Amino acid sequence: MTTHPSVAAEHGAQSPFFHPALFYSTQDEYLAGVGSYVRDAVADGQSVLVAVPAPALAVLRDDLGDAGRDVSWVDMTLAGRNPGRILSMLQEFADRPRGAHDRVSIVGEPIWVGRTPAEAAEATRHEALINLAFEGREAAILCPYDTALPEDVLALAYRTHPVVGGPGPYRASSGYADPHDVCRDCDLPLPEPASAVGVEFDEDGLGRTRDEADRWAAAAGLSSARRADWLLAVGEATSNSVRHGGGSGRLRMWRDGDSLIAEISDRGFLANPLTGRRRPDPFAASGGRGVWIMHQLCDLVEIRAGAEGLVLRLHLRMG
Amino acid sequence: MAGMPGAVVPPDQGTAGRHASVVYSDDRQWAAHLCAFVRGGLERNEQMQYFADATDPEQVLHALADDGIDAAEAVRRGQLTVSTAARTYLAGAVFDPDSVFALWDEGVDAAAANGYRGLRVVGEMSWGTRNIAGADRLLEYELRIHHEVFERLPLTAWCFYDRRLVSDEGVNVLAGAHLTHRGGSAAGTALQVAPLHDSPGFLLSGSAGYDTRRVIDATAAAVSHAPTPRLELDLSDLHHVDAASLATLAEAAGRRPGGVPLQLREAPEALRRLLDLFPELGSAVEVVGR
Numbered sequence: 001m002t003t004h005p006s007v008a009a010e011h012g013a014q015s016p017f018f019h020p021a022l023f024y025s026t027q028d029e030y031l032a033g034v035g036s037y038v039r040d041a042v043a044d045g046q047s048v049l050v051a052v053p054a055p056a057l058a059v060l061r062d063d064l065g066d067a068g069r070d071v072s073w074v075d076m077t078l079a080g081r082n083p084g085r086i087l088s089m090l091q092e093f094a095d096r097p098r099g100a101h102d103r104v105s106i107v108g109e110p111i112w113v114g115r116t117p118a119e120a121a122e123a124t125r126h127e128a129l130i131n132l133a134f135e136g137r138e139a140a141i142l143c144p145y146d147t148a149l150p151e152d153v154l155a156l157a158y159r160t161h162p163v164v165g166g167p168g169p170y171r172a173s174s175g176y177a178d179p180h181d182v183c184r185d186c187d188l189p190l191p192e193p194a195s196a197v198g199v200e201f202d203e204d205g206l207g208r209t210r211d212e213a214d215r216w217a218a219a220a221g222l223s224s225a226r227r228a229d230w231l232l233a234v235g236e237a238t239s240n241s242v243r244h245g246g247g248s249g250r251l252r253m254w255r256d257g258d259s260l261i262a263e264i265s266d267r268g269f270l271a272n273p274l275t276g277r278r279r280p281d282p283f284a285a286s287g288g289r290g291v292w293i294m295h296q297l298c299d300l301v302e303i304r305a306g307a308e309g310l311v312l313r314l315h316l317r318m319g
Numbered sequence: 320m321a322g323m324p325g326a327v328v329p330p331d332q333g334t335a336g337r338h339a340s341v342v343y344s345d346d347r348q349w350a351a352h353l354c355a356f357v358r359g360g361l362e363r364n365e366q367m368q369y370f371a372d373a374t375d376p377e378q379v380l381h382a383l384a385d386d387g388i389d390a391a392e393a394v395r396r397g398q399l400t401v402s403t404a405a406r407t408y409l410a411g412a413v414f415d416p417d418s419v420f421a422l423w424d425e426g427v428d429a430a431a432a433n434g435y436r437g438l439r440v441v442g443e444m445s446w447g448t449r450n451i452a453g454a455d456r457l458l459e460y461e462l463r464i465h466h467e468v469f470e471r472l473p474l475t476a477w478c479f480y481d482r483r484l485v486s487d488e489g490v491n492v493l494a495g496a497h498l499t500h501r502g503g504s505a506a507g508t509a510l511q512v513a514p515l516h517d518s519p520g521f522l523l524s525g526s527a528g529y530d531t532r533r534v535i536d537a538t539a540a541a542v543s544h545a546p547t548p549r550l551e552l553d554l555s556d557l558h559h560v561d562a563a564s565l566a567t568l569a570e571a572a573g574r575r576p577g578g579v580p581l582q583l584r585e586a587p588e589a590l591r592r593l594l595d596l597f598p599e600l601g602s603a604v605e606v607v608g609r
Contacts, residue, residue: 232589283599
């Protein structure tokens with residue numbers, strides 16, 4: 001088994017999947033920790049994906065020079081704006097047919113300074129789900145964490161990563177928790193909107209509900225192109241309520257700053273927390289196609305699976 | 320007056336005019352449509368067949384006689400037959416559009432052999448709402464018959480939809496699959512489909528989602544069976560389509576022989592977005608216009 005050599009040596013990693021959090025405070029620490037990880041993986045002949053915010057991306061590329069020529073570079077603020085779509089991207093990269101080396105190394109920085117608390121919560125859920133999705137795979141995913149992030153966010157990184165590093169060597173995380181428990185803990189109550197337009201629906205009302213969602217978004221000023229995204233996401237969520245959520249549901253819509261929000265609630269539950277986190281076969285009748293589409297089209301998808309049912313909050317920015 | 324014969328309809332010529340939906344709400348409207356149909360057949364010297372479902376065949380003959388039509392004589396000389404769907408095209412184990420199309424071929428041949436200019440049929444379609452095997456293919460039948468039968472045969476068919484027996488949703492979707500409407504046109508459903516007037520293909524109107532999957536399934540069946548190499552779906556009046564609907568249509572397009580892509584005309588933004596997400600859905604379709 002090949003992993004990042006120094007890290008493996010330090011940690012004595014036994015699992016083929018290696019998922020450390022790397023805490024950094026300065027650019028030098030970033031380059032030392034992330035840069036060397038990428039450089040070693042490239043030297044080992046692995047496929048490498050670096051998905052970090054654009055400023056860090058530029059610094060890393062510059063630092064790696066020719067060594068970064070075959071690295072796949074992704075601006076996480078765009079590709080991972082909605083944390084719920086990151087895991088699909090990572091799995092798609094890891095699933096790609098490759099040459100002799102079957103191991104991949106990824107840098108994924110899903111939380112950066114400026115993330116809203118709601119985004120950070122869903123990014124934390126994503127971090128926990130990485131452990132389920134990649135369990136047993138020949139892969140490493142290094143997640144850099146800026147120590148300027150809020151304390152609670154940093155504390156959660158100890159729960160979602162089996163290994164942590166920086167400052168100091170890589171070591172087992174004493175706070176690592178079962179990913180299912182972390183996901184449950186992410187299901188905190190959502191703040192109530194000041195006011196919202198509500199629509200109750202069942203199967204017969206799905207068409208009228210789509211029409212109502214379209215009219216409301218148009219009146220709110222959403223562009224035609226984004227309204228298509230809005231309607232696709234709302235349509236998938238409402239039909240999921242009818243199919244899997246007890247046959248009916250409730251749609252609420254409101255505006256929050258520069259975002260439109262659609263909340264779909266029903267009596268369903270999320271049997272598999274990885275639902276919608278892998279690109280589906282569009283010709284397959286089942287398999288999380290709807291949730292995956294929501295993640296791709298929305299700027300944020302908040303998921304709450306509680307005893308009363310399932311709540312999805314779909315956020316679309318106006319711009 | 321809406322709902323009565325004499326409403327403005329296209330001339331009873333050409334493919335569009337020969338396949339009509341007839342929607343009525345009471346016996347008086349039913350009888351008026353029936354008599355107009357039979358008078359037209361007598362004038363054109365066409366053989367006529369009435370396939371009843373809810374109506375007693377004797378009542379058909381009485382209604383014609385009450386209107387001064389010598390139905391008994393038409394029956395005696397073989398120009399008019401009144402039977403039931405259950406004893407004819409529903410007599411098999413399952414309603415199968417292809418089997419019924421074959422019956423129309425035979426009927427038209429027989430009419431010609433007997434010296435008639437064509438075949439003219441009425442079908443009471445209320446059986447489509449009952450738990451009859453294959454009844455879920457009625458919309459597929461109504462769509463396919465346009466290109467697969469009427470463009471080949473001198474057949475005129477009026478499909479009778481009784482609002483007392485068929486739900487508004489059912490009437491609107493099924494009547495909407497015709498190009499000529501007597502007794503009121505169809506409206507008010509989330510999604511409607513109809514054959515195109517002037518070229519091979521179909522027009523989808525409204526919003527396609529999980530609730531309209533049966534309409535999409537029927538459209539997909541019509542797409543995959545369409546006999547012409549070039550086929551178009553006019554989507555200019557479709558303002559939304561979901562991934563499952565697009566996948567169903569794309570799969571049907573892929574089943575068509577010949578490899579000519581199904582043309583999707585003036586597709587809504589949602590469809591283009593889905594093709595961005597799932598390029599594989601575009602392997603057998605070509606988006607044109609808009």
